[in-house]
Amino acid sequence: MEINRLSLRDVVKTFELPTISPEAPVLEAINKMLEAKCYTILVPRAGPHDAYGILTKRDIISKVIAEGKDPAKAKVKEFMSKPLVLLTNLSLDLRWVANAMANSRVSTIAVFEKGDFYGYVTESCVIDGIYHAMRRAKIEEGVEFVSC
Amino acid sequence: MELRDIVSGSRPVRIPPDATVADALVAMAENRTDFVIVDRTGIDDAYGIIFRWDIVVGPIADGATLSKLPALSCARKPVVVMHNLDLDIRWVAKKMANENVSKIMVFEGENFLGSVSDIDILKAVAAAGSGNDKQEGS
Numbered sequence: 001m002e003i004n005r006l007s008l009r010d011v012v013k014t015f016e017l018p019t020i021s022p023e024a025p026v027l028e029a030i031n032k033m034l035e036a037k038c039y040t041i042l043v044p045r046a047g048p049h050d051a052y053g054i055l056t057k058r059d060i061i062s063k064v065i066a067e068g069k070d071p072a073k074a075k076v077k078e079f080m081s082k083p084l085v086l087l088t089n090l091s092l093d094l095r096w097v098a099n100a101m102a103n104s105r106v107s108t109i110a111v112f113e114k115g116d117f118y119g120y121v122t123e124s125c126v127i128d129g130i131y132h133a134m135r136r137a138k139i140e141e142g143v144e145f146v147s148c
Numbered sequence: 149m150e151l152r153d154i155v156s157g158s159r160p161v162r163i164p165p166d167a168t169v170a171d172a173l174v175a176m177a178e179n180r181t182d183f184v185i186v187d188r189t190g191i192d193d194a195y196g197i198i199f200r201w202d203i204v205v206g207p208i209a210d211g212a213t214l215s216k217l218p219a220l221s222c223a224r225k226p227v228v229v230m231h232n233l234d235l236d237i238r239w240v241a242k243k244m245a246n247e248n249v250s251k252i253m254v255f256e257g258e259n260f261l262g263s264v265s266d267i268d269i270l271k272a273v274a275a276a277g278s279g280n281d282k283q284e285g286s
Contacts, residue, residue: 062245102205
């Protein structure tokens with residue numbers, strides 16, 4: 001299976017992430033994550049000269065709960081990552097998307113096109129993208145696709 | 149809240165020790181899970197675990213041929229386990245942070261009880277309505 005035929009454009013998710021105010025308590029972020037079944041939350045910027053932030057379940061587990069902090073009192077802005085890790089080239093080979101995640105140690109990367117928010121890509125997008133490419137390749141070969 | 153309150157009894161998806169990375173990826177995608185357990189070869193061997201993250205930042209980032217690469221090449225082995233069911237979930241979270249994992253297998257003695265994930269912890273915290281502002285070691 002040639003995964004180098006896949007590009008960022010093939011796997012990026014274009015719907016928007018849930019958002020939360022930087023002043024909100026972490027508990028509100030947890031509730032939003034569970035409600036949306038999306039474990040990454042975008043923190044909007046204050047203006048054009050500000051940067052977007054991001055809060056993930058890993059941030060909450062390792063920086064809030066593991067440290068014994070109270071999620072009802074801890075604020076999102078204290079634990080979010082800012083600025084976002086970004087990619088802007090939608091034609092980028094999937095291998096380099098994976099490298100960007102590895103190099104930055106993040107599992108969610110925001111994707112911008114021509115200066116505007118386009119979507120985001122996660123490790124799940126990469127795995128699902130390759131899985132579907134494998135299925136397509138097997139179907140084209142006329143081979144029944146059987147998992148292990 | 150304690151570990152016993154959040155442990156899930158569902159059986160994890162398992163792949164054989166001679167499986168390839170492609171097998172692991174397919175097993176994850178088809179079972180909608182973010183990890184698989186790699187079986188041990190015998191009683192003196194350890195179980196391994198592969199997360200989506202391990203496949204993405206390892207073989208995919210390296211441009212490897214997934215159908216030829218052994219799954220064990222990117223597995224974490226042995227799996228991270230916990231035995232103390234009375235442990236406060238704060239320390240479960242701390243264990244995940246220390247070991248850099250999002251799933252922990254739970255045993256009671258020799259018996260496999262299930263697994264606990266970072267999402268299980270978030271659900272417990274949300275249900276409790278607040279965290280546990282406790283002192284270290286309390």
